[in-house]
Amino acid sequence: MVSALTCYNLAMENLDKRPLIIAHRGASAHAPENTMPAFQIAYEQGADGIELDVMLSKDNRLIVIHDSTLDRTTNGKGNVLDHTISELHGLDAGAWLNETFQNTKLPLLDEVYEQFGGKFLINVELKNYHNPKDELPDVALALTQKHDLLDHVIFSSFNPRNIVRLKKLDSRAKTGLLCLPGFAGSLFRGPIGRLFGYNALHPHFSDVTESTGKRAHKNKNQVNVWTVNKTEDLIRMRSIGVDAIITDDPQHAKSVLEQ
Ligand code: G3P
Numbered sequence: 001m002v003s004a005l006t007c008y009n010l011a012m013e014n015l016d017k018r019p020l021i022i023a024h025r026g027a028s029a030h031a032p033e034n035t036m037p038a039f040q041i042a043y044e045q046g047a048d049g050i051e052l053d054v055m056l057s058k059d060n061r062l063i064v065i066h067d068s069t070l071d072r073t074t075n076g077k078g079n080v081l082d083h084t085i086s087e088l089h090g091l092d093a094g095a096w097l098n099e100t101f102q103n104t105k106l107p108l109l110d111e112v113y114e115q116f117g118g119k120f121l122i123n124v125e126l127k128n129y130h131n132p133k134d135e136l137p138d139v140a141l142a143l144t145q146k147h148d149l150l151d152h153v154i155f156s157s158f159n160p161r162n163i164v165r166l167k168k169l170d171s172r173a174k175t176g177l178l179c180l181p182g183f184a185g186s187l188f189r190g191p192i193g194r195l196f197g198y199n200a201l202h203p204h205f206s207d208v209t210e211s212t213g214k215r216a217h218k219n220k221n222q223v224n225v226w227t228v229n230k231t232e233d234l235i236r237m238r239s240i241g242v243d244a245i246i247t248d249d250p251q252h253a254k255s256v257l258e259q
């Protein structure tokens with residue numbers, strides 16, 4: 001199924017269908033985060049897209065993983081950056097959650113694009129927070145261009161350098177500036193953040209009010225909030241008029257928002 005909502009530009013204009021439901025690290029309430037089963041379940045549950053985390057391996061390839069170390073979500077140990085792509089790809093990224101997911105591999109971004117590219121929106125969070133000036137935005141953009149997926153991908157990051165760099169390399173790239181919750185993210189949520197030239201603001205949902213939504217839309221920016229799981233919070237975000245909700249459980253979000 002390739003609906004009109006799969007295209008970022010069309011999604012921006014599709015006021016009736018808002019908010020889009022984006023599965024955080026895939027349908028991470030149902031499967032190990034940032035794995036192909038989590039992305040597949042999100043697709044089957046009717047999510048409008050997935051959010052995933054990427055970083056560079058030792059040999060400058062793109063691996064999909066949230067933490068900068070392997071210990072929590074794989075059977076490996078140590079820093080992601082200290083391992084080659086073939087070492088990373090050989091790790092088990094499912095058994096930590098549940099033995100039914102044993103032998104689930106850490107995915108390459110290339111594989112995710114191959115399997116899901118064009119089927120729904122893919123929000124690629126660039127996670128080079130330990131090495132903020134590395135080539136992650138360049139490498140991720142090049143792969144997205146190679147797959148011809150610029151209209152189906154939005155890059156996001158807490159690192160504003162990535163946002164600026166992507167636009168400099170290719171003005172067609174869609175970008176979202178992630179903001180930390182509370183006071184720590186307040187500068188990015190205001191006029192200073194806009195200097196980075198993002199397409200969308202990605203604030204924590206607890207910081208979003210009706211005026212946040214109105215201000216962003218006046219500036220022709222989207223507001224995509226994370227990570228919203230509770231029924232009352234989903235309803236509040238819809239009433240504010242956010243464009244997309246990033247959630248661990250797309251099935252639950254859909255059932256609430258379709259009521
Ligand atoms: O994109 C929103 C959210 O994913 C940012 O936080 O830690 O889950 O990557 P985190």
Ligand code: CA
Nearest residue numbers: 051052053125
């Ligand atoms: Ca993320």
